[in-house]
Amino acid sequence: MLAEMGGSIQVGLAGLGSAIGVGLVGMKASEAVGRNPGAFGKIMTIGLIGMAFAEAIVFYALFLGGH
Amino acid sequence: MRLLSQMRLIRIIVFLMVLAGLSLTGLQAQTANPVASSAPVITEAPAQPAQTAPEAKSEGLPAKAPTIFHIGPFPVTNSMLVTWIVALGIIVFAQCATRTMKDVPDGAQNFWEFLVESLHDFLAEIVGADLINKTFWFFATIFIFICFTNWFGLLPGVGTIGWGHQTAEGFELTRPWLRGGNADLNMTFAMACIFMVMWFVWALQSNGIAGFLLHIFGPKGDNQGAMKYAMIVVFFAVGLIEVMSIAFRPISLSFRLFGNIFAGENLMDAMSHLIKEPAWARAAASIIVPIPFYFMELLVGFVQAIVFMLLTAGFTSVICMHDDDPHAKGQH
Numbered sequence: 001m002l003a004e005m006g007g008s009i010q011v012g013l014a015g016l017g018s019a020i021g022v023g024l025v026g027m028k029a030s031e032a033v034g035r036n037p038g039a040f041g042k043i044m045t046i047g048l049i050g051m052a053f054a055e056a057i058v059f060y061a062l063f064l065g066g067h
Numbered sequence: 068m069r070l071l072s073q074m075r076l077i078r079i080i081v082f083l084m085v086l087a088g089l090s091l092t093g094l095q096a097q098t099a100n101p102v103a104s105s106a107p108v109i110t111e112a113p114a115q116p117a118q119t120a121p122e123a124k125s126e127g128l129p130a131k132a133p134t135i136f137h138i139g140p141f142p143v144t145n146s147m148l149v150t151w152i153v154a155l156g157i158i159v160f161a162q163c164a165t166r167t168m169k170d171v172p173d174g175a176q177n178f179w180e181f182l183v184e185s186l187h188d189f190l191a192e193i194v195g196a197d198l199i200n201k202t203f204w205f206f207a208t209i210f211i212f213i214c215f216t217n218w219f220g221l222l223p224g225v226g227t228i229g230w231g232h233q234t235a236e237g238f239e240l241t242r243p244w245l246r247g248g249n250a251d252l253n254m255t256f257a258m259a260c261i262f263m264v265m266w267f268v269w270a271l272q273s274n275g276i277a278g279f280l281l282h283i284f285g286p287k288g289d290n291q292g293a294m295k296y297a298m299i300v301v302f303f304a305v306g307l308i309e310v311m312s313i314a315f316r317p318i319s320l321s322f323r324l325f326g327n328i329f330a331g332e333n334l335m336d337a338m339s340h341l342i343k344e345p346a347w348a349r350a351a352a353s354i355i356v357p358i359p360f361y362f363m364e365l366l367v368g369f370v371q372a373i374v375f376m377l378l379t380a381g382f383t384s385v386i387c388m389h390d391d392d393p394h395a396k397g398q399h
Contacts, residue, residue, distance in 0.1 A: 052327075052374040056319065059326025063130075063252075064318075 014061030021054035076163060077175060084156045128226075128333045132251045133242045135229075145243055146251035149225070153216045153248060186210060193377070194384045198273070202383060205265055209258065210376040213249065217328055217368025220247025221361060226332060249328040249371075252321065259317035262379050266386065273387035282386060283309050320378060327371045331364045 029047035033040050132144035164175030172180050186207045191199045194206075219225065229243035249255055270279050284306030286298045335357045342352035 048370055049374060049377060052323075052370050056323035056326065059322050059330070060319070062330075063322055063326060 010065055011058070011061050014058045018055055018058035021057070022051045025050040025054060074174070077160065080156060080160055080163070084152050128246075128250065128329065128336055130252070130329065132246055132253075135242060135244060144251065145229070145246040146248050146254060149219060149245050149248040150216060150254060152245075153219050154212065156219075157211060157215060182211070183207065190376075190380055193380045195388060198269075198383070198387055201272075202265075202269060202380075205262075206376050206380050209262075209379060210372050213258075213324065213375055214369055214372035216248035216254075217372060218365065220250065220328065220332060221364055221368070226336070247328055247332050249324050250332045252325045252329075255321040255325040256317065258324075258375075259320040262320065262382075263317050266379075266383055269383055270386040279386075316382065320375060324371050324375055327367055331360075331367055335360050335364065 025047055029043050029050075032043050036043075132146040134142040135145050135148065136143055160175065161179060164179050169176065187199070187203060190203060190206050194202060225245040225247065226243045227240065228245070229240055231238055231240035231242065233239070270282075274282055284303050286295070286302040288298075290298050338357040338360050339353040341356050342348050
């Protein structure tokens, strides 16, 4: 028997995808810095920008759909 | 001494900006009655589930910015007021800083030169040298305006001073005088729409109407014989999908910025109201708990301005750059 799930599945799934995406960007960014510590500035810039894009998807689900 | 007087000037300008905003709304205090009922400001797209709670308590920020006064028949919301203040502040600051131009700049002029020059180099790499003179004004303004508007929302007093009413647990604020400018979907959507218009204008200027349509629907690469006709159909379908993606751009641009800033304001609102009992802990926690989130909002405001500018510049460069120019792409 399924336990009751409260809250919003829509936002939950979108948040899951977004969080995994941001985590992936962070993982690859730290890996890149480990391989080339001198390029930290450039990697941080592009990592931050990638995270901003990945994070934006959850806002579409939050504000564009449902209640 | 020169630097000291310029720093004092900057501080005076910022202080006058906030004062002007507050006094403007205070002037309307007699005509605008504070909200007497305890019903919270209703939103059309509330993100908080507490809106459906049995007691009508407003949890978090309303998505719709409340009106604070009217100019004739035209309602002015608190976020509109903030955008006017920020725009005025930027203009005044820039004019004051560049009144006497020096060859070796210092102070405010140095700051503006650093900002404009870094933006120019950064954007020239993205849009290319032939497009930069035509479009730099837009991207630089977008970045500066969004960044300063986001940071203005973090000043003390913005979102915490205004009209409200007394409830069982202290004063509850329902209509703050000032509110983060980009926490209002109207503002971000307006900026995104302006970008789409400019994008269209620049695309037509770069390609002409036929070139523009060909860029979207035309076959790319060279195919011979029967493959060529098949690829025309395929590329036409691809063009249709591209049109849908282009039509989605204003929505994605506006919602990305709105969501980040609105969620940030909401988060800080929630963090300041985290601890409710006892009363002394509530007062202390409302100051200490949001401090790390202020730093995060500083970063988020800056990053979102960069992202908006990058995306708009990227879209422009994609439509205006031609693949057959070997030196059109940025070289690294």
